[in-house]
Amino acid sequence: MFKKKKCPTSGSQENVTSAYQKGYDQAVKDYKALEPFRKYPQRVINVTNKFIKGKMHALHDYVDGYEDAKQQLSQK
Numbered sequence: 001m002f003k004k005k006k007c008p009t010s011g012s013q014e015n016v017t018s019a020y021q022k023g024y025d026q027a028v029k030d031y032k033a034l035e036p037f038r039k040y041p042q043r044v045i046n047v048t049n050k051f052i053k054g055k056m057h058a059l060h061d062y063v064d065g066y067e068d069a070k071q072q073l074s075q076k
Contacts, residue, residue, distance in 0.1 A: 019058040023065030031073045040066065 017025075030037055040063045049056040 020065035027069035
């Protein structure tokens, strides 16, 4: 009925991209496509992440990567 997702094994770590890097890459992609930067509710994510004991760390890292790239690209 439902397909199981395959988790990456320790042998294929070179193909796994961190959430931070994915966020960073998305901001660069938006910038190159001349699209406006996305706005993520960082405060809500941070508070929720603390409340649920860090279980949203991947989302938190993604937004951090996106915001870092956005800041760097905005200075150009």
